[in-house]
Amino acid sequence: MYALLLAIIYIAFISLGLPDALLGAGWPAMHGELDVPVAFAGIVSMIIAAGTIVSSLASERLTRRLGASVVTAVSVGMTAVALLGFSFSSAFWMLCLWAIPYGLGAGAVDAALNNYVALHYAARHMNWLHSFWGVGASISPFIMGTALSMGAGWSSAYLTVGIIQVALVIALVVAIPLWGKVDRARPVPVDENGEAEERPGGHVPLATALRIPGVVLILATFFAYCALESTAMLWASTYLVSARGVDTATAATFAAMYLLGVTGGRFLAGFVADRIGDRQLIRGGFTLVGIGALLLLLPLPTPVLALAGLVIAGLGSAPIYPAIIHSTPANFGKNNSQAIIGIQMAAAYLGTTLMPPAFGAVAGWVGLWLFPVALLLFAGLGLAMSERMNRLIPAWSDAPVRC
Incomplete structure (x- = not known):
C-alpha cells in the first residue's frame, strides 16, 4: 500500500510540473495568433500567481477539512479544466479567465502534497519527488514544440497536457480510499517517553x-x-x-x-x-x-x-x-x-x-x-x-x- 500510494504521489508531482513551462514555450506563437503584445504574457502569469498565493494560504484549512487526497484530486481537476479551457481559447480575455482556476488549483495541491510527504516520508523521497516535478516541467516544452512543428498549433499542446491531467484526476479519484487505508495502517508515532503523540489539532490562523x-x-x-x-x-x-x-x-x-x-x-x-x-x-x-x-x-x-x-x-x-x-x-x-x-x-x-x-x-x-x-x-x-x-x-x- 505504501509503495502504491508513493507511486501515485510521484505521478502527481510530474503533473505539477507539466503545465509550468507551457506558457513560456508557446507564447511566441500564442501572442501573434491572439493579436496581443508580447508583454501580455505577464498578465496571464500574474493572474496564475495570484491564484496560487490565495489557494496556498487557504490550503491548511482545506486540507484539515477535506484531507490531502481530496484536495489533491480536486486541485488537479481544476488545473485540468483550466488547461482544456486554454486549448479552446480564441481570445486573450479567455486565457485570463481560465488562468483563475489554473492558479487556484496549482497552489492548493502544491501545499497539500508537500506537507503530506514532509510528514510521512524520508528526505530522499522529497528530493526525488521534486526531481519528478522537473521531469514534468522539461516534458511540456517538447510537447509544445512538437505541436508547433507539426502545424497543430499551440492549442493542441494545451489539449494534450489537459487530457493527461484528466487521466491523472481519474487515477487520483480512484485512489482516494487508498490514502485512508495507508494512514490507518501507519504505526502511531510516539514521543521521547514512548507515549502516543497527540493527533494534530485544529486550524492554525x-x-x-x-x-x-x-x-x-x-x-x-x-x-x-x-x-x-x-x-x-x-x-x-x-x-x-x-x-x-x-x-x-x-x-x-x-x-x-x-x-x-x-x-x-x-x-x-x-x-x-x-x-x-x-x-x-x-x-x-x-x-x-x-x-x-x-x-x-x-x-x-x-x-x-x-x-x-x-x-x-x-x-x-x-x-x-x-x-x-x-x-x-x-x-x-x-x-x-x-x-x-x-x-x-x-x-x-x-x-x-x-x-x-x-x-x-x-x-x-x-x-x-x-x-x-x-x-x-x-x-x-x-x-x-x-x-x-x-x-x-x-x-x-x-x-x-x-x-
Missing part, C-alpha cells in the same frame, strides 16, 4: 503561524531561493549572450542546463539526503550557488567558466526547496506544518512572480552584468536567514516519520 519563532526567517529564505531560481531561469540565456558574448544557440543550451542541473541534482541528492540532513543540504546548496555565481562573474576572455558556473548553480539550487519543505514539521511541529507550508508556498510564488521582472527593470538601467551579482545576493540572503533560524531552533525534537 495565519497570524498565529507567523508568530512562531523562526517562521518569518524561513519565509525569507524561501522567498530568496525562489527569486534566485526564477531569475536564473528567465535571464541566464540573455546574460550569456549580451554580457559574455556567447552565441544564442549555446546560451539557450546552457540556460536549459540550469533546469536540468536542478532536476538531476535533486535526483542525486535523494541518495544522500537522509544521511546529510536537511540543514546541511540547504547550507551546501546556497554555498554551491554562490560558487557558481562567482564563476559567472569572473571577467575572463573565455566563457567556459561562466557556462560551468551556471551548471554548478543549478546543482546547488537542487536540494534547497525540497529540504526547506521537508524540515518544516521538524522545525515547527507537525500540527503547524500544513499552515506554514501553505505560507511558504505563498512566499515562493511572491519571489517567483516579483523578482525576475524587478531584476529586468534594474538590469535595463544598470546592465545585464548584474545577473551573477543578483544570484550572489539572493544566495547570501537565503543562507543568512536559514542560518539565523537554525540558531533559534537548535534541536529537532519533532522529526518526521522515516518511510
Whole structure:
C-alpha cells in the first residue's frame, strides 16, 4: 500500500510540473495568433500567481477539512479544466479567465502534497519527488514544440497536457480510499517517553503561524531561493549572450542546463539526503550557488567558466526547496506544518512572480552584468536567514516519520 500510494504521489508531482513551462514555450506563437503584445504574457502569469498565493494560504484549512487526497484530486481537476479551457481559447480575455482556476488549483495541491510527504516520508523521497516535478516541467516544452512543428498549433499542446491531467484526476479519484487505508495502517508515532503523540489539532490562523519563532526567517529564505531560481531561469540565456558574448544557440543550451542541473541534482541528492540532513543540504546548496555565481562573474576572455558556473548553480539550487519543505514539521511541529507550508508556498510564488521582472527593470538601467551579482545576493540572503533560524531552533525534537 505504501509503495502504491508513493507511486501515485510521484505521478502527481510530474503533473505539477507539466503545465509550468507551457506558457513560456508557446507564447511566441500564442501572442501573434491572439493579436496581443508580447508583454501580455505577464498578465496571464500574474493572474496564475495570484491564484496560487490565495489557494496556498487557504490550503491548511482545506486540507484539515477535506484531507490531502481530496484536495489533491480536486486541485488537479481544476488545473485540468483550466488547461482544456486554454486549448479552446480564441481570445486573450479567455486565457485570463481560465488562468483563475489554473492558479487556484496549482497552489492548493502544491501545499497539500508537500506537507503530506514532509510528514510521512524520508528526505530522499522529497528530493526525488521534486526531481519528478522537473521531469514534468522539461516534458511540456517538447510537447509544445512538437505541436508547433507539426502545424497543430499551440492549442493542441494545451489539449494534450489537459487530457493527461484528466487521466491523472481519474487515477487520483480512484485512489482516494487508498490514502485512508495507508494512514490507518501507519504505526502511531510516539514521543521521547514512548507515549502516543497527540493527533494534530485544529486550524492554525495565519497570524498565529507567523508568530512562531523562526517562521518569518524561513519565509525569507524561501522567498530568496525562489527569486534566485526564477531569475536564473528567465535571464541566464540573455546574460550569456549580451554580457559574455556567447552565441544564442549555446546560451539557450546552457540556460536549459540550469533546469536540468536542478532536476538531476535533486535526483542525486535523494541518495544522500537522509544521511546529510536537511540543514546541511540547504547550507551546501546556497554555498554551491554562490560558487557558481562567482564563476559567472569572473571577467575572463573565455566563457567556459561562466557556462560551468551556471551548471554548478543549478546543482546547488537542487536540494534547497525540497529540504526547506521537508524540515518544516521538524522545525515547527507537525500540527503547524500544513499552515506554514501553505505560507511558504505563498512566499515562493511572491519571489517567483516579483523578482525576475524587478531584476529586468534594474538590469535595463544598470546592465545585464548584474545577473551573477543578483544570484550572489539572493544566495547570501537565503543562507543568512536559514542560518539565523537554525540558531533559534537548535534541536529537532519533532522529526518526521522515516518511510
